[in-house]
Amino acid sequence: MSLSASGISRRGAATAAALAVAGLLATTATAAPAALAAAPTAGTTTSTVAAAPDIPVANVKAHLTQLQSIASANGGNRAHGRPGYKASIDYVKAKLDAAGFTTAVQQFTYNGTTGYNLVADWPGGDTNQVLMAGAHLDSVSSGPGINDNGSGSAAVLETALAVSRAGFKPAKHLRFAWWGAEELGLVGSRHYVANLPTADRAKVSGYLNFDMIGSPNPGYFVYDDDPVIEKTFKDYFAGIGVATEIETEGDGRSDHASFKNAGIPVGGLFTGASRTKTAAQAQKWGGTAGQAFDRCYHSSCDTTSNINDTALDRNSDALAHGIWTLSAGTTEPPTGDTYQNTTDVTIPDNGSAVTSSVSVTGRTGNAPATLKVGVDIVHTWRGDLVVDLIAPDGTAYRLKNSSGSDSADNVLETYTVDASSEAANGTWQLRVQDVAQYDTGYINSFSLTF
Numbered sequence: 001m002s003l004s005a006s007g008i009s010r011r012g013a014a015t016a017a018a019l020a021v022a023g024l025l026a027t028t029a030t031a032a033p034a035a036l037a038a039a040p041t042a043g044t045t046t047s048t049v050a051a052a053p054d055i056p057v058a059n060v061k062a063h064l065t066q067l068q069s070i071a072s073a074n075g076g077n078r079a080h081g082r083p084g085y086k087a088s089i090d091y092v093k094a095k096l097d098a099a100g101f102t103t104a105v106q107q108f109t110y111n112g113t114t115g116y117n118l119v120a121d122w123p124g125g126d127t128n129q130v131l132m133a134g135a136h137l138d139s140v141s142s143g144p145g146i147n148d149n150g151s152g153s154a155a156v157l158e159t160a161l162a163v164s165r166a167g168f169k170p171a172k173h174l175r176f177a178w179w180g181a182e183e184l185g186l187v188g189s190r191h192y193v194a195n196l197p198t199a200d201r202a203k204v205s206g207y208l209n210f211d212m213i214g215s216p217n218p219g220y221f222v223y224d225d226d227p228v229i230e231k232t233f234k235d236y237f238a239g240i241g242v243a244t245e246i247e248t249e250g251d252g253r254s255d256h257a258s259f260k261n262a263g264i265p266v267g268g269l270f271t272g273a274s275r276t277k278t279a280a281q282a283q284k285w286g287g288t289a290g291q292a293f294d295r296c297y298h299s300s301c302d303t304t305s306n307i308n309d310t311a312l313d314r315n316s317d318a319l320a321h322g323i324w325t326l327s328a329g330t331t332e333p334p335t336g337d338t339y340q341n342t343t344d345v346t347i348p349d350n351g352s353a354v355t356s357s358v359s360v361t362g363r364t365g366n367a368p369a370t371l372k373v374g375v376d377i378v379h380t381w382r383g384d385l386v387v388d389l390i391a392p393d394g395t396a397y398r399l400k401n402s403s404g405s406d407s408a409d410n411v412l413e414t415y416t417v418d419a420s421s422e423a424a425n426g427t428w429q430l431r432v433q434d435v436a437q438y439d440t441g442y443i444n445s446f447s448l449t450f
């Protein structure tokens, strides 16, 4: 539930110095020595990666209760080809449809019976970069499959519902999936990947798999496949003070293998199946050493009693953290607003600096890392001119140095300035100084685009 990891990202003002250095390359003997632009203070947050919400474990458990009821009403299982499977699909699909997802049921045939995958797309994001998360929804025929894999299915469902509740606007496109017939050899996920056109496969930037994440005697295992995905999950657990280990209980034994085989980066979480928890593992995670992580694995006792709530809670929150972080959703303020001053300002020949100002109000937080500075100066020898942007607090950002050899007319440029360490609101100035004799001109206009 609550956690201490913040998910806040910081962007520094690293490019200011580079900008100043680039400008200095144009200095010449005729120009007065140009002062280096003062380095803006680094480290202020301007763009905050939206932190994932806490996933209510009670909601995840409510889905498990429904899956248990479905199994109980359909011969005690939710296996491929049995009515409990299709009823599980219908349950998950109805929740997603009501939450605004675009859902599709993909059919396949295996062992002479129809199987189903459910795929749910969250509208928006860059469809050339698709982040997927999935879980197999089928059980074995010997039980209701609540830990294997109601747990992953319910957590992926609740995370998708949280995306909807948050009105999340990720940079990447999000797609959630529930696979059929995993227990018969990853059949559904293989079918999905095999039928995904090659061009669409290349657009899947990652697939996150959740198969058994509420084991009753849990371990905290992270797949060591794609390093970025792996680190995202490890960082989450480190942030809540939970040790993790690399998943080794059967690499490739779940649906991520279907994606990995197609060259798609994968990762995932797992709390253990039939393998035995060691004394060292019980030491760090609690639980019972010498006992299986899940004594009811593939058995009739894999019911709602076969769930460790803490493991389910932590893994559900980690899942949401992975979705939020890896889809790079941001809460940046709106962009594209322009502030302009079109009053002409005469620039004295070889004289003191003059300024043109714009007053920025009504914004929140800092200026962007890509502040666009529109400069329109009419002049008969622009090499005479030294041009700076002055932030409200007086920090100078060098836009242009003087140059004895730049005899062209006028400065008509849009400069990009990393102003992310500056408060957006306040009076910004364009400062122009003519540092060599004879040619003259004036500031025609100055604009800032946030």
Ligand code: DTR
Binding pocket: 148, 149, 182, 183, 211, 212, 247, 249, 250, 251, 253, 254, 270, 273
């Ligand atoms: N594929 C599983 C159980 C399983 C065994 N090892 C792992 C490792 C990672 C994820 C899952 C598993 C099943 O559905 O039975």
Ligand code: ZN
Binding pocket: 136, 148, 149, 182, 211, 212, 254
């Ligand atoms: Zn499974």
Ligand code: ZN
Binding pocket: 140, 148, 183, 298
């Ligand atoms: Zn299984």
Ligand code: CA
Binding pocket: 349, 350, 384, 434, 435, 436, 437, 438, 439, 440
């Ligand atoms: Ca001049």
